[in-house]
Amino acid sequence: MQHFIFNPEHDKHMLRIIGIDPGSRRTGYGIIDAQGDRLTYVASGIVRVTDGALPARLKIIYDAVSQIIEQYRPEHMGIEDIFSARDPRAALKLGQARGAAIVAGVNVDLVVGEYAARSVKQAVVGHGAADKAQVQAMVTQLLKLNATPAEDAADALAVAICHAHSVRLQVALSGSGSQRYGRGRHS
Amino acid sequence: MQHFIFNPEHDKHMLRIIGIDPGSRRTGYGIIDAQGDRLTYVASGIVRVTDGALPARLKIIYDAVSQIIEQYRPEHMGIEDIFSARDPRAALKLGQARGAAIVAGVNVDLVVGEYAARSVKQAVVGHGAADKAQVQAMVTQLLKLNATPAEDAADALAVAICHAHSVRLQVALSGSGSQRYGRGRHS
Numbered sequence: 001m002q003h004f005i006f007n008p009e010h011d012k013h014m015l016r017i018i019g020i021d022p023g024s025r026r027t028g029y030g031i032i033d034a035q036g037d038r039l040t041y042v043a044s045g046i047v048r049v050t051d052g053a054l055p056a057r058l059k060i061i062y063d064a065v066s067q068i069i070e071q072y073r074p075e076h077m078g079i080e081d082i083f084s085a086r087d088p089r090a091a092l093k094l095g096q097a098r099g100a101a102i103v104a105g106v107n108v109d110l111v112v113g114e115y116a117a118r119s120v121k122q123a124v125v126g127h128g129a130a131d132k133a134q135v136q137a138m139v140t141q142l143l144k145l146n147a148t149p150a151e152d153a154a155d156a157l158a159v160a161i162c163h164a165h166s167v168r169l170q171v172a173l174s175g176s177g178s179q180r181y182g183r184g185r186h187s
Numbered sequence: 188m189q190h191f192i193f194n195p196e197h198d199k200h201m202l203r204i205i206g207i208d209p210g211s212r213r214t215g216y217g218i219i220d221a222q223g224d225r226l227t228y229v230a231s232g233i234v235r236v237t238d239g240a241l242p243a244r245l246k247i248i249y250d251a252v253s254q255i256i257e258q259y260r261p262e263h264m265g266i267e268d269i270f271s272a273r274d275p276r277a278a279l280k281l282g283q284a285r286g287a288a289i290v291a292g293v294n295v296d297l298v299v300g301e302y303a304a305r306s307v308k309q310a311v312v313g314h315g316a317a318d319k320a321q322v323q324a325m326v327t328q329l330l331k332l333n334a335t336p337a338e339d340a341a342d343a344l345a346v347a348i349c350h351a352h353s354v355r356l357q358v359a360l361s362g363s364g365s366q367r368y369g370r371g372r373h374s
Contacts, residue, residue: 055289055299062290082279091275095282102242102283103249103290112242 015167016042018074018110019160020065021152022082022098025049027061028152031072032143034164041143043072044153049097058100065104077105078163080155081114113163120155123162202354203229205261205297206347207252208339209269209285212236214248215339218259219330221351228330230259231340236284245287252291264292265350267342268301300350307342310349 014035021028030044047064049057079102085091105112118128124138136154139145142161149157201222208215217231234251236244266289272278292299305315311325323341326332329348336344 053299054301055293058286058289059293062294085275085279088272088275088278091278092269092272092282092285095279096286096289098279099245099283099286100290102245103287106242106246107249112240114241 015076015164016072016074017076017078017160017163018069018072018105019156019158019163020077020079020101020105021155021159022079022094022101023152024057024093024097026152027065027097027101028150028154028156029065029068030139030149030153030157030160031068031074032157032160032164034167037168039143039161039164041145041157043068044149044157046150046152054096058096061097061100062104065101066107069104069108069110074110076163076167077102077110077112078159078166079105079112079114080120080159081116113166115159115162115166120158120162123165124158202263202351203259203261204263204265204347204350205256205259205292206343206345206350207264207266207288207292208342208346209266209281209288210339211244211280211284213339214252214284214288215337215341215343216252216255217326217336217340217344217347218255218261219344219347219351221354224355226330226348226351228332228344230255231336231344233337233339241283245283248284248287249291252288253294256291256295256297261297263350263354264289264297264299265346265353266292266299266301267307267346268303300353302346302349302353307345307349310352311345 014033016031016033019030019032026049027047029047031042033040033042047061049060079098082094082098085094102112121130121135122128124130124142125134132151135158136148136151139154139157139161140148143157148154201220203218203220206217206219213236214234216234218229220227220229234248236247266285269281269285272281289299308317308322309315311329312321319338322345323335323338326341326344326348327335330344335341
């Protein structure tokens with residue numbers, strides 16, 4: 001499911017996207033610029049949450065993501081959609097962390113797109129069953145990085161790339177964008 | 188677990204508390220003033236979340252709770268702690284809604300206390316296995332209301348009452364407060 005507002009202008013103009021890989025202990029973020037089919041790395045990193053009471057932990061995530069958004073001023077957010085979790089308690093923890101990150105985005109009116117892990121892997125590696133190392137390698141290659149980002153940061157950059165593809169696909173389907181766009185594959 | 192900052196002055200001074208009963212479709216809220224063992228009803232209601240994409244739904248919860256906090260200016264928040272859920276998907280949804288409500292609180296530096304449903308029922312009805320109707324009846328009686336609040340609003344008022352008791356218990360244990368305080372019971 002994608003929930004962004006369609007705007008054909010995005011094909012020509014630069015769109016800055018923050019990708020988020022939510023987690024209760026580590027939340028990865030990755031920022032890219034997308035202009036047509038050109039993707040440029042901006043920044044990435046990991047928000048680490050220290051031990052403590054849940055409200056304080058959620059505040060760390062919310063404050064950190066809000067600050068990153070304020071610094072880099074992305075217009076869109078891509079975030080991994082989670083369909084499964086080990087058990088209800090783990091799902092609850094993950095949900096709270098994910099909620100805090102999403103609220104940081106919608107609070108400043110970012111367009112937020114949600115993508116299943118399978119779709120992210122499909123967009124970046126070319127098939128939905130790719131492992132974490134393959135995602136890291138492809139993100140490094142696609143964004144022409146000199147070093148491989150850490151797992152959570154790579155996953156966040158991957159979801160940002162997936163969102164960029166999704167926006168381009170909307171543009172292509174509308175007939176106003178590039179026709180070279182290939183489904184789920186970086187061209 | 189309670190995560191508030193201990194302050195013996197709370198026994199003498201009025202403490203305004205917002206209670207939250209989080210839910211992905213309906214989030215109940217209830218505001219009370221606590222002064223020593225005197226509890227006064229201030230307001231209560233339900234934030235209803237319409238159908239739509241998750242980010243928009245979380246924004247409704249976050250914005251509504253933020254607005255209620257801005258209007259009534261509570262200093263503390265009590266929120267139900269959830270240990271169990273039907274399944275991981277339900278837990279994830281509930282977690283996200285709960286995360287959005289908590290972030291609305293910590294974002295303006297409210298002290299947030301979390302209470303298991305059992306503790307809330309214990310504090311309001313006197314035993315942890317009370318049903319929803321008993322909670323509604325006791326909240327109505329304790330706060331001297333003319334009408335019974337709706338279920339979610341009553342649950343929110345109950346968690347606010349539980350938080351008030353918890354703060355008073357801390358005061359009593361510290362030796363500076365009233366010695367008439369009874370554990371888990373409104374005196």
